[in-house]
Amino acid sequence: MTSPVGRASTTVATERAPLRSARAASVYREILGAILDHRLPPGTRLPEDEVGAVYGASRTIVRSALEALSHEGVVSIEPNRGAAVAHPTVAEARAVFEARQLIEPRVAATAAERAVEADIAMLRRQMEAEHDALHAGDHRRAIVLSGDFHNSIAAIAGQPVFASFVRELVVRSSLILSLYWRRREATCATPAHGALITALATGRSGEAARLMDEHIADLLDGLDLSERETRPVSLADMLALRR
Amino acid sequence: MTSPVGRASTTVATERAPLRSARAASVYREILGAILDHRLPPGTRLPEDEVGAVYGASRTIVRSALEALSHEGVVSIEPNRGAAVAHPTVAEARAVFEARQLIEPRVAATAAERAVEADIAMLRRQMEAEHDALHAGDHRRAIVLSGDFHNSIAAIAGQPVFASFVRELVVRSSLILSLYWRRREATCATPAHGALITALATGRSGEAARLMDEHIADLLDGLDLSERETRPVSLADMLALRR
DNA sequence: AAGCCTCGGATCGTATACAAACTGTGCTAA
DNA sequence: TTAGCACAGTTTGTATACGATCCGAGGCTT
Structure with missing residues (x-):
């Protein structure tokens, strides 16, 4: 467990449509885990470069993970503005x-x-x-x-x-x-x-x-x-x- | 209406999480429309280049659209194998x-x-x-x-x-x-x-x-x-x- | 002093190049 | 004849470069 989310869910609610790449799936899980346990509060911006730097992934990967998260309503993406942790009304x-x-x-x-x-x-x-x-x-x-x-x-x-x-x-x-x-x-x-x-x-x-x-x-x-x-x-x- | 799907849905059930780019959204709608009205039967392969060639879009765009479709269960993506119209059991x-x-x-x-x-x-x-x-x-x-x-x-x-x-x-x-x-x-x-x-x-x-x-x-x-x-x-x- | 404008930094959008993986074909050897 | 293998073609995986867009800071004008 070298990841920053060592104690993420054990049941591992696996994502509905598995991301094609294992790397994207990993970033997806990390971010989701961070959101789930409230380390990333609603509204937090998630710039692609920054996230990529944290997990050592390129923007391509991060982008794919963020898009997946947005399809589940946990992350909201605004065109030309980027992604942020969703802030439900x-x-x-x-x-x-x-x-x-x-x-x-x-x-x-x-x-x-x-x-x-x-x-x-x-x-x-x-x-x-x-x-x-x-x-x-x-x-x-x-x-x-x-x-x-x-x-x-x-x-x-x-x-x-x-x-x-x-x-x-x-x-x-x-x-x-x-x-x-x-x-x-x-x-x-x-x-x-x-x-x-x-x-x-x-x-x-x-x-x-x-x-x-x-x-x-x-x-x-x-x-x-x-x-x-x-x-x-x-x-x-x-x-x-x-x- | 220059698109190949001139008579797609008028209600336009807008996608849940709008794709960031208008181009990707367009490809998304075209493919979805083709699947909905059974022009693309289940199992049909959807190679990124080919789809891109049809709609004049780069693989980046097509990829984003295909991923969105896969999140909704209409397209299934297998790692390293690409996308295909889903074939529900x-x-x-x-x-x-x-x-x-x-x-x-x-x-x-x-x-x-x-x-x-x-x-x-x-x-x-x-x-x-x-x-x-x-x-x-x-x-x-x-x-x-x-x-x-x-x-x-x-x-x-x-x-x-x-x-x-x-x-x-x-x-x-x-x-x-x-x-x-x-x-x-x-x-x-x-x-x-x-x-x-x-x-x-x-x-x-x-x-x-x-x-x-x-x-x-x-x-x-x-x-x-x-x-x-x-x-x-x-x-x-x-x-x-x-x- | 307040409002407008311009400019610069940051971030996203997109294409593309190159690498890796998979598929199928044809050859070789038992 | 058939099993195995090597190779070529095709398709996907990933990084990255470059252009477009947005936001805010600072100066300028009124």
């Missing part, structure tokens, strides 16, 4: 969670029907890792693992289309959380994951769906979306923030 | 329609709540255009317009995340239809679109959802997925087919 945040609330309960139900013992064991390991990270005060890692948990469930459901949707939604949620998360103490509702595992292990698809729905509703509830709604509109406020 | 076909069946009814319901008169008028125009194309025996155009119809509903619903998912699913469906469509006569069940418009116009969200669900089930029903299921597995069968 309140409306986007709502839309993402709305989509999660439709898709993930269904995915959880399917996962409950198909999960075998090894799957459950893996989920337990992930949850423990998340728990450990939380206890160690490693919030960055905890948030990444929490996302992995959702991705793993999608993987267990064995429906690749949904899995890729969930993957994208989870990644974007990470960005949203870093912008709009309200209660820093109640971190990511780990107990919800435990209950979910139980439902999955016992094959109760209906309950799994219900728990997932509640879990996501809970996450959404932890967001502070209403009051900032008008904030970015006011230029005065933005200037005040700068001074 | 039976399993993928099922997965895509399963996803549509979850997402689109919900989208239709939302659209029913939000549709204004102009929206309904647009849908009617699209349906008529589809109808005309069908009467003129222009199946290529009809299939594109049919996809546009679904995209428009998603646009009306005003939920960008769902809209982009629908867009991707619709595009992939076009590929699936060209491979697995069984009954060539009953083309795309236009009456279903008419009923849907009525439900949307009268704001009956529940009925819109139900109609959409049935419509997609109907599409799925028109696919010939079962018998080919085992075919690609057996090498002997494949060889037998060749002779």
Whole structure:
């Protein structure tokens, strides 16, 4: 592990369409990892040369990685302006969670029907890792693992289309959380994951769906979306923030 | 309209993450259009130089367009092998329609709540255009317009995340239809679109959802997925087919 | 003093050159 | 005759050079 992101996700939610070159894929993963665990906050510029210098890659490679990230909505690219870590609006945040609330309960139900013992064991390991990270005060890692948990469930459901949707939604949620998360103490509702595992292990698809729905509703509830709604509109406020 | 695809979609389901360069976006649209209306069948190789020669673009541009297409699952890229029009398997076909069946009814319901008169008028125009194309025996155009119809509903619903998912699913469906469509006569069940418009116009969200669900089930029903299921597995069968 | 303009640095857009990889063909040897 | 191999042609992978664009700084004008 010589890379700067030594402790990136273990589940390695593999990108939907594998980048052709291994180098581009590597840069892609590094940047994604940095965004996921909030080392790169929303809005951070990602100049091609600079990124390339960091990872020892040429602009060609970096460009390919950035384009891939932009297709997933984690990076936004403006023509002639370059790439930056995406900065989801309140409306986007709502839309993402709305989509999660439709898709993930269904995915959880399917996962409950198909999960075998090894799957459950893996989920337990992930949850423990998340728990450990939380206890160690490693919030960055905890948030990444929490996302992995959702991705793993999608993987267990064995429906690749949904899995890729969930993957994208989870990644974007990470960005949203870093912008709009309200209660820093109640971190990511780990107990919800435990209950979910139980439902999955016992094959109760209906309950799994219900728990997932509640879990996501809970996450959404932890967001502070209403009051900032008008904030970015006011230029005065933005200037005040700068001074 | 000097382009070879003069009659591409009018709704122009704009790509999710706009390609940075206008040239790349143009190549992207041309290829996508050609895939959508089945001029480029699944499996067709897309060598960078060749595509570039056709559109008078350099490989850099073509590459960017192909990568974008591959992120949407319409083109598959294998490292060192290049790009080809995707060739969805039976399993993928099922997965895509399963996803549509979850997402689109919900989208239709939302659209029913939000549709204004102009929206309904647009849908009617699209349906008529589809109808005309069908009467003129222009199946290529009809299939594109049919996809546009679904995209428009998603646009009306005003939920960008769902809209982009629908867009991707619709595009992939076009590929699936060209491979697995069984009954060539009953083309795309236009009456279903008419009923849907009525439900949307009268704001009956529940009925819109139900109609959409049935419509997609109907599409799925028109696919010939079962018998080919085992075919690609057996090498002997494949060889037998060749002779 | 405020607004406008020009210029310079930084960054992106694109083409292209060269290297690496893969495919298929034809030759050679068993 | 057939298996293996070497080589040539084609296509992709990558770096880089050069031009275009954008943004901000500083000076100039009013």
